[in-house]
Each structure stands twice: as structure tokens, then as C-alpha cells.
Amino acid sequence: MFQARRFKHCPTCGHAVEYRVPADDNRERAMCASCGGIHYENPINVVGTLPVWGDGADGQVLLCKRAIEPRYGLWTLPAGFLEIGETAAQGAQRETDEEAGAQIELHDLYCLLNVVKVGQIHLFYRATLLSPEFNPGPETLEARLFHEHEVPWDEIAFRTVRETLKRFFEDRRLGRAYALHTADIA
Amino acid sequence: MFQARRFKHCPTCGHAVEYRVPADDNRERAMCASCGGIHYENPINVVGTLPVWGDGADGQVLLCKRAIEPRYGLWTLPAGFLEIGETAAQGAQRETDEEAGAQIELHDLYCLLNVVKVGQIHLFYRATLLSPEFNPGPETLEARLFHEHEVPWDEIAFRTVRETLKRFFEDRRLGRAYALHTADIA
Numbered sequence: 025m026f027q028a029r030r031f032k033h034c035p036t037c038g039h040a041v042e043y044r045v046p047a048d049d050n051r052e053r054a055m056c057a058s059c060g061g062i063h064y065e066n067p068i069n070v071v072g073t074l075p076v077w078g079d080g081a082d083g084q085v086l087l088c089k090r091a092i093e094p095r096y097g098l099w100t101l102p103a104g105f106l107e108i109g110e111t112a113a114q115g116a117q118r119e120t121d122e123e124a125g126a127q128i129e130l131h132d133l134y135c136l137l138n139v140v141k142v143g144q145i146h147l148f149y150r151a152t153l154l155s156p157e158f159n160p161g162p163e164t165l166e167a168r169l170f171h172e173h174e175v176p177w178d179e180i181a182f183r184t185v186r187e188t189l190k191r192f193f194e195d196r197r198l199g200r201a202y203a204l205h206t207a208d209i210a
Numbered sequence: 211m212f213q214a215r216r217f218k219h220c221p222t223c224g225h226a227v228e229y230r231v232p233a234d235d236n237r238e239r240a241m242c243a244s245c246g247g248i249h250y251e252n253p254i255n256v257v258g259t260l261p262v263w264g265d266g267a268d269g270q271v272l273l274c275k276r277a278i279e280p281r282y283g284l285w286t287l288p289a290g291f292l293e294i295g296e297t298a299a300q301g302a303q304r305e306t307d308e309e310a311g312a313q314i315e316l317h318d319l320y321c322l323l324n325v326v327k328v329g330q331i332h333l334f335y336r337a338t339l340l341s342p343e344f345n346p347g348p349e350t351l352e353a354r355l356f357h358e359h360e361v362p363w364d365e366i367a368f369r370t371v372r373e374t375l376k377r378f379f380e381d382r383r384l385g386r387a388y389a390l391h392t393a394d395i396a
Contacts, residue, residue: 033224035217035240035249040224048348051293054221063221067292068252069331106253107237111324111394112331133392136319138297145255145298162234204390206319208297 029054029065036061067143070184071115072103074135074192075128077153077169081196084169085189086153088123090181091165098181101148101188102126116149124167125159128152131202135191137184138208146184150192150202183209215240215251222247253329256370257301258289260321260378261314263339263355267382270355271375272339274309276367277351284367287334287374288312302335310353311345314338317388321377323370324394332370332395336378336388369395 031041031054039058046053046062054063075086087099102123106115113130120126128151135148158167170176172193180186191205217227217240225244232239232248240249261272273285288309292301299316306312314337321334344353356362358379366372377391 031221033219033221035219035221038219038224038226064291065294066254067294069255105250106331108251108253108329109326111326112322113324113392133322133390136298136322138299140295140297143294145292204319206299 031063031065034059034061035063065143067140067145069106069112069115070103070144070146071106071112071119071149072101072146072185073116073120073128073130073149073151074101074188075120075124075126075151075153077156082171083196084171085175085192086124086126086158086167087170087175088160088163088167089165090163092163095181097165098179099176099185100181101185103146103148103185106147112147113149116147116151120151122161123164125161126167127154129154133204134202135184135188136204136206137187138206139184140208141210146182148184148188217249217251220245220247221249251329253326253331255292255298255301256289256330256332257292257298257305257335258287258332258371259302259306259314259316259335259337260287260374261306261310261312261337261339263342268357269382270357271361271378272310272312272344272353273356273361274346274349274353275351276349278349281367283351284365285362285371286367287371289332289334289371292333298333299335302333302337306337308347309350311347312353313340315340319390320388321370321374322390322392323373324392325370326394327396332368334370334374 034056037059041054041056043052044055076083102120104119131150134150137146160167220227220242223245227240227242229238230241262269288306290305317336320336323332346353
């Protein structure tokens with residue numbers, strides 16, 4: 025979860041830190057009077073996919089029912105925190121494998137959504153499912169396909185997932201090319 | 211700079227941490243045996259702009275000569291770390307103001323570049339300069355406009371800046387729409 029002030033102690037030497045504005049800066053940072061360290065906090069990235077099985081208006085989207093908090097029991101697109109050592113696309117593919125056990129062909133980045141309140145950017149890639157068989161991991165109660173009219177809109181876990189799904193169905197209905205959508209989630 | 215192992219001490223209680231794989235995880239994390247805290251490290255975002263003055267093949271791009279390390283004295287597009295509390299677009303606009311004192315109209319996201327080796331994603335937005343007058347901040351020795359044939363390719367500070375500029379001039383030469391480019395920087 026988002027914490028504007030993550031540091032109480034210096035991660036380098038363990039001394040208590042103070043939030044002050046460094047000489048060459050304009051924001052408060054966690055500063056250590058003992059070792060001189062300055063420690064920054066920055067937004068992080070959540071990466072995921074919008075996996076589709078089948079073509080045209082009949083194509084179904086893959087959703088995962090969460091087996092973990094937050095939002096236990098609600099439905100999400102496969103997604104999670106980007107890790108050190110991977111590209112955004114690799115992270116999205118890994119999360120799809122871990123949460124749904126789904127085999128996909130990844131396409132272009134489809135949504136970039138700023139969630140300023142929690143210090144996150146959510147990146148969703150379109151993907152084509154290579155099989156309708158899934159093998160959900162421990163974070164998922166159930167992974168299944170939904171036609172547009174079946175999507176449980178009132179049981180979607182995250183606003184960014186809802187926004188991504190809405191944009192996809194709208195683009196598909198209107199026959200629009202799937203260009204990048206960017207939006208800010210209040 | 212990138213540190214795969216940023217934590218020596220627990221930022222919550224100051225106790226020494228150990229890198230171990232938590233029970234419900236598959237990667238080593240900084241774990242505190244004293245307070246039970248688990249501390250994650252994730253890639254962070256650099257945001258910037260590609261500001262253009264004038265139209266067509268005569269349009270000039272704005273570059274800033276760095277007054278700070280790393281890459282002191284080399285040329286960059288205005289860019290810097292995304293901060294908590296702002297969207298990617300807001301961060302890109304802020305950096306353009308801080309580093310160049312340039313007034314711009316921001317356009318769409320143009321490049322998303324994974325720099326896995328340093329744990330970063332670089333996001334560049336296209337922008338139109340509203341004036342050719344600049345007011346560089348303390349991180350910039352000089353801000354000036356370059357025609358394509360004037361760009362100092364051997365004195366560009368960062369590979370992601372070079373890649374963004376190359377793609378822009380190529381799209382412009384070929385009369386292509388400025389769609390999103392994504393690439394991985396080795």
C-alpha cells in the first residue's frame with residue numbers, strides 16, 4: 025500500500041531519519057543525519073494484461089477472482105507489481121502466468137492509467153489467449169472467460185480494471201483501432 | 211542510481227534486514243526479523259518531453275546541456291524522476307519547466323523505454339513549444355533549439371534520449387503519425 029512517508033529509519037545505517045528538503049531539492053526527503061543518506065520514494069508500476077479468446081464481438085475476456093486481499097472475491101484482470109529485472113511487457117506476461125496460468129500472445133500497450141492517490145501507474149497490454157485452459161495460482165480462486173454481457177461490473181476489484189475493460193469493449197463495438205488510452209484515476 | 215539491494219536496515223524499525231524469500235512469494239525481499247516488516251524494491255519512472263518549435267522538417271527540438279552528474283556537459287531532453295503526487299504527464303511538464311524553463315503544450319505519450327539494467331522505465335511525451343525563450347534551472351548549463359542536422363549525436367547524455375530523438379526524426383521524415391514507440395534498452 026501507498027505510504028507517503030515510508031521511512032522512519034535509514035535503510036543504509038538504521039539511524040532515525042528526518043523529512044527535510046535537501047539543499048539542491050524542492051521536496052522533503054528522508055534524510056539521515058548519521059550517515060548523510062537521502063532516501064527517495066517514487067510511484068511504482070502495476071503491469072497486467074487484457075487477454076481475449078475468440079474474435080470480434082464474440083471474443084471473451086479473461087478475469088480472475090481474487091484469492092487475496094485487498095478485494096478478496098472480486099474479479100480482476102491479471103496484474104501485479106513490476107519487478108526489478110524485467111520489462112513492463114515481461115512483467116505483464118509473468119503476472120498472467122502466475123495468476124491465471126494462461127498462455128498468451130502479448131500485443132501493444134493498451135492503457136496507461138495514473139493512480140496518483142496510491143502512487144501507482146497501471147499499464148495494461150492487450151493479449152490473445154492461445155488456449156481457453158487456465159491453471160490459476162494461489163492468488164486466484166477462479167479464472168474464467170466472460171462475454172461482454174456477462175462481465176460482473178459490480179464485482180470488479182479495481183477501478184483501473186473497469187476502465188480498461190470499458191475502453192476495450194467500446195473500441196471493439198465501434199470498430200476502432202486499439203490505440204493507447206491514457207487516463208487519470210481520481 | 212540503481213541498487214538491487216537498497217536495504218541494509220529496516221526503514222520501519224532500524225533493525226538489520228536479511229534478504230530472504232517470504233512464505234507467499236518467489237523472490238528475495240528485505241525482511242526484518244525484529245518487526246516482521248517486508249520491504250520491496252521496484253523499478254521507477256523517469257518522465258520527460260520532446261519539445262518542438264516550428265513545423266515540418268524545419269521544426270527544432272529543445273535540448274538541455276546538463277549542469278549535474280551523471281553526464282555533466284552532455285545534452286538531454288528535459289526529464290527526471292516521477293514524484294509521488296503527480297501523473298506521468300504532470301511530471302514530464304514539471305521537469306520541462308525546472309530544467310529548461312520552457313513553456314509547452316503537452317501531447318501524447320511518444321516513447322516508453324524499458325531500461326531494465328538500472329530498474330527504470332523512461333516515458334517521453336511529445337510537446338509543442340509555446341515560445342523559443344527558455345529559462346534554464348540550476349541543473350542545466352544551457353537550453354537551446356537544434357535543427358535535425360545540428361543535433362550533437364555524440365554528446366547525447368542518455369541512450370533513451372538518443373532513441374527518442376531518432377524515432378521522432380524518422381517518423382517526421384516519413385510523414386508517419388506519431389504513435390507510441392516501445393523499446394527495451396539493453
